[in-house]
Amino acid sequence: MIRRPEVFDDETPPPDLRHREAHVQELIRLLHRARSDHDQGALLAGPSGVGKTALGRTVLEEFAREFGTRWAWIQALGTTTGELFRMAIRGAGGTVADNAPNDELSDRLRETLGSDELFLLLDEADDVAGTDAVGQLTAVPGVEVVVICHEPDDWLARADSGVRQYLHGGRIELDRFGVDELADILRDRARVGLVDNVVTRAQLETIADDVAGVAREGIQTLCAAAEIAVEREHGRIHDADVDDAYERARSSIREANLHSLPFHHRVLYELIRDAGEITGRELNQRYEAVEERVYANRERTPISRRDRRNKLDKLRAYDLVERERLDHRWLYSAVDSSLESCHTITSIPPVNQA
Known part of the structure; x- marks a missing residue:
């Protein structure tokens, strides 16, 4: 069903810049x-x-x-x-x-x-x-x-x-695409990346609407729906395959996002993931308690609290970390606590050893 998987890769240029x-x-x-x-x-x-x-x-x-x-x-x-x-x-x-x-x-x-x-x-x-x-x-x-x-x-x-x-x-x-616009983009990818006639226009419009016009998520959802259809031995993509594709796509995007981040971001992410839930103040204290060990023998040096705030914004933009208001404090947690940073982050000691 997937004829050219590279068509759905982030590094592959689009067939054209439709609607841009x-x-x-x-x-x-x-x-x-x-x-x-x-x-x-x-x-x-x-x-x-x-x-x-x-x-x-x-x-x-x-x-x-x-x-x-x-x-x-x-x-x-x-x-x-x-x-x-x-x-x-x-x-x-x-x-x-x-x-x-x-x-x-x-x-x-x-x-x-x-x-x-x-x-x-x-x-x-x-x-x-x-x-x-x-x-x-x-x-x-x-x-x-x-x-x-x-x-x-x-x-x-x-x-x-x-x-x-x-x-x-x-x-x-650049704003998010409209439903019809993103459906056109997904149709272009399907024509090149999938075998003919395995997905309907209505399904493409459903994906475009459900991802709120975000092209990357729409493209990855279409790819995930095709993968699920193959696993289920379907001859074409079923609506149930689309329904089950969203979380797979989001998980794939999160993993790619995390592994693309530099060292500082991954340190903060691991501290949050390891803690389960942590306030901004506790995160700063935790960072400062472990920074000497984490940054030992590295070219990078620890970053300031202001820089940490900027990097937390990036983690949230990448759907890796979420925050909620707790009284007068922000409470941070990992969106998917099972998603670990890559193996280079090995020197963060457990919370009870900080």
Whole structure:
């Protein structure tokens, strides 16, 4: 039934950017302006799963092919400014050692580029706002930046004035798809990824409605429904297969989200999961009690309480952690307590040993 499973993979580009035509044209306009004026970036914003990364990657790849520019897609979550520069240098075709001094990286990028242009797509760049990374990168002649984040107002509020000016007028906000729109997208995936006529339009519309227009969840639900149909030896997807596919899809997305997160996020997640339920104050106390052991012999260093709050927001956006109000405190818990972080988080001692 599943003819091409890669069609449902997050890394596979969509057949086309259906129902994002206006956003495509706006991003192309901003890229042209960046080439001519060198004072305009772009900020792609919206909730998880609505196609921000697909939009950025597809448009930049086509733009680079047509105009001969270089571009690089950088997963910015949890990265330092130095790491961003190293990835930019490699994206520009240069080489740089991981231990190259940070104060040399700007000149190295400048030398690597020469008179060429480089567009950087900074994905999952919520943390970058509180640093001067974008300002330092765009200070290098020929470098232009497209930022992907969830909350544009919050991102711009934490950025410095120069970066706010650079991104002024460059906001592109993506909303969730309508039911018919997402059903069209799912139909495109089904045509390529599944054998013919195994899912009905009504079923696609049901999925689109039930996932509230979130493309990623809809695509994964369609894939899960096909998997369940195969397991049940059905010749086509039944309504019961769709009904049972939602939790499988959400579980798959949560697992992928968790394993994509950097070390700091996974430490906080494991502390919450291990505790069962924990208040924000208790979480900070627990973190500070174990941080010396957790971060021993690692390049990373413990993060501040403010940084922890930002990372908790990401865990909630990724549907890994939920919180509820308890009197005047927030109570955190893991959405799926059976989902453990990857094996690198092994040095968190049990609660009773903290």
